[in-house]
Amino acid sequence: MEKKHNIIHVILTGGVGSRLWPLSRKSRPKQYLEIFDGKSLFELTVDRNQDIVDKVIVVGNIDNCDLSRAILEKKNIPYLDIVEATPRNTAAAIAFAAFAADPEDILIVTPMDHIIEKKDLYDIAVADAIKKAGEGNIVTFGIVPTKPETGYGYIEAKGENVVSFREKPNLVTAKGFLAKKNFLWNSGMFCFKAGVLLEELKHFQPKIYKKSKKVWDHNDNGKLDLELSMEIPAISVDYAVMERSKKIKVIHSQFLWSDLGSFESVYDYLLAKGHPVDENGNMVIGVQNFTAFIGMKNTILVATENANLVLQKEYSQDVKDLYNELEVEKPELLE
Known part of the structure; x- marks a missing residue:
């Protein structure tokens, strides 16, 4: 079947993994430690999506772009490097990737500090997300929880609709979420058309949209200007768009997922x-x-x-x- 859209894997590689010191250092953050059957989390993330996508966009900082580049070149994967001059949180990072794509391109956005198993179930969830994104939705991946985890955010769902996003709960609250059976772990993974995300960002956070666009318009081969970047409000995409948009759909994902944050x-x-x-x-x-x-x-x-x-x-x-x-x-x- 012919593809209607390019599918682009956007990998967010920011962060130094401070909770994994001393393994994780500024010169080699946790996502590049080859402690997972001889591979790094970054490489596992690339491998997992390689047969689904046409291209990779990596959004990272100056410290780790060389580490990402080495892995992608070894695998001979077409990619675009967006090098942030300073971290401005996920709303700006995702906006840069969306500006770099065609408005009709479908972006699968993933952090790279996740371990995901049962790839057959992962592929089913991603195919469903791509279909929904093609219809103009912004899709988030909710993970069916296996325990009352206090280290993750939660999504309160009603079918495929999102009722609310919840911050990391205490143990009593987390147990209550599990008992209700309609709460999912918020994986921080998203899927949408580039143009749809940018329209919503422009609507809810015009300043982030405008300042990010200015930074992107002045990019030098993917490298972003420090002075202009400092003007972008540092806000997460959850707060900027996901918690406000009426276009959000959630997929109840059954694959095994854990965030290797500690x-x-x-x-x-x-x-x-x-x-x-x-x-x-x-x-x-x-x-x-x-x-x-x-x-x-x-x-x-x-x-x-x-x-x-x-x-x-x-x-x-x-x-x-x-x-x-x-x-x-x-x-x-x-x-």
Whole structure:
């Protein structure tokens, strides 16, 4: 069957993965660590969509564009690099990709820090999203939750319609969401025609639209100007468009999905893949040395050349606070 639209995979590669320090550094953020069966999260993201799309647009920062480029060139995939001079959140990042595309092109927007399994179910969800996007909808992928997760945002759904978007809940609220059975994890993945997204952005956030367009109009081979970029309000696409538009549809996705945003999620993933733990659930990442844990449970030792981290996995979210302290006191450990 002949395709009516170009299908473009937009990969958002911003962020340094502060909650995965010391594995994740500014010079090699978590999305490029080859710790997933010898591949990085970025490469897995490219592979997953390679047979679905015609082209890739990578929106990232100056620090990681070379890392993305090396992987795409190795795979011989046609791509466009959009290099942000400074992070301005996801509304602007997605707007740049939409400006770079034809208005009728269908964009599949994905972050690159996700592990997705059951690819057959993923392909079904993406095909459904492309169909709905072709009809003028902005499609978001909701994941049918498997536990009362407090680290994710949620989508309250009524069939394919979105009732509301919810911020990360506390445990009591998350359990309530699961009991109601119409709440989905918000995956941060979207699908839409470039022109439809831009029209909605122009309607709800004219300043972001106007300033982003100005930046894009002055791009130099995909590189964006710092001074002009600083004028763009830094707002997420969820807040700018998704929570306001009447064109949103949600797909109840059944594929297995996890956001590898913390050591707890990395621990769970590695455990499922057969990574060794001792009888008390203690795990070592990054070193082969014999390591003994005495009097500890569910503890993770993360070893790197110039920094080690020891944490109980339920405290994984607190690594970000440590990262912020090091930014001030020992910034060389973040490079």
